[in-house]
Amino acid sequence: GQNIDQPTEMTATEGAIVQINCTYQTSGFNGLFWYQQHAGEAPTFLSYNVLDGLEEKGRFSSFLSRSKGYSYLLLKELQMKDSASYLCAVRRTDSWGKLQFGAGTQVVVTP
Amino acid sequence: GAVVSQHPSWVICKSGTSVKIECRSLDFQATTMFWYRQFPKQSLMLMATSNEGSKATYEQGVEKDKFLINHASLTLSTLTVTSAHPEDSSFYICSARDPGLHYEQYFGPGTRLTVT
Numbered sequence: 001g002q003n004i005d006q007p008t009e010m011t012a013t014e015g016a017i018v019q020i021n022c023t024y025q026t027s028g029f030n031g032l033f034w035y036q037q038h039a040g041e042a043p044t045f046l047s048y049n050v051l052d053g054l055e056e057k058g059r060f061s062s063f064l065s066r067s068k069g070y071s072y073l074l075l076k077e078l079q080m081k082d083s084a085s086y087l088c089a090v091r092r093t094d095s096w097g098k099l100q101f102g103a104g105t106q107v108v109v110t111p
Numbered sequence: 112g113a114v115v116s117q118h119p120s121w122v123i124c125k126s127g128t129s130v131k132i133e134c135r136s137l138d139f140q141a142t143t144m145f146w147y148r149q150f151p152k153q154s155l156m157l158m159a160t161s162n163e164g165s166k167a168t169y170e171q172g173v174e175k176d177k178f179l180i181n182h183a184s185l186t187l188s189t190l191t192v193t194s195a196h197p198e199d200s201s202f203y204i205c206s207a208r209d210p211g212l213h214y215e216q217y218f219g220p221g222t223r224l225t226v227t
Contacts, residue, residue: 035218042204042218043155087154096143096160096168097208099216103154 004102006088011108012078020073020105022088030093034062034073037085037104046086047073075107083109113139115207117219124195124226131191132222134205140185141207145216146178149202161188195226 004024012018024032031050035043047055049064049071061074075082085106089099114137124130134144142163147155159169159180167180179191188207192199202223206216 033216040202040221040223042221044218045215048215096162097216098145098157098160100157101154 004088004090004100006086006102006105008103009106009108011110013110014078014080016078018075018078018107020075020086020088020107022071022073022102024069024071024088024090024102026069026090026092026100028093029066029090031091032062032064032071033089033091033099034060034071035087035089037087039085043087078109080109080111083107113137113207113209113215113217115141115205115217115219117203117205117222119222120220121223122225124224126196126226127194129191129193130195130224131189132203132205132224134188134190134207134219136186136207136209136217139207139209141188142185142210143208144182144188145206145208146180146188146190147204147206149204149221155204158190192224195224197226200224200226 006022033048034046036046037043047062054063059076064071085104087104088102116135118133144161146158149155157170158173159167161167161180161182163182163185169175182188202221204221205219208216
């Protein structure tokens, strides 16, 4: 099995930066994904890391360290619409691309 | 990006009845689709993996006779909740894996099931 841990909730001010950490323990690692999910909606893809390092995509960046089993999602210049749950998900090589999701981090952006 | 649709978007049914949810990949052929369930304020829990032309693979603890999955074509998978009970009320989400993109799953908009 695999354990995926991320904080339950984080609060930040509009315009600020927030970093959401995700740690995982798994065998046969084959990529880590970050999804954004607004209440009552399906998740939307944000980023994918399979090699160590930083992937930047606009206001969102994601980092991966495979040796440490660690990733983070960095949200810059926070906007009110960024208030959502952010899900960390790990894919294993011994599956059909199945994703194992963490519990999600609820980000609350305040004015 | 690729589009995955689900139908219906919400459904209310009486206890003991069956409900079918459809998941379609609209602009690509998906040999593999996944079905998830999500309870309020919880994360997505994988229920089963659906492969076109073969039996679905269910996750531990998921009753295959209660949650019937059929992946009859490369663009359609269905989940039937049989003899539904109030505890089956949940948000059901499908995703489809595009074989042309090695890493991405596309999620459908979800189906809100309420069993009364």
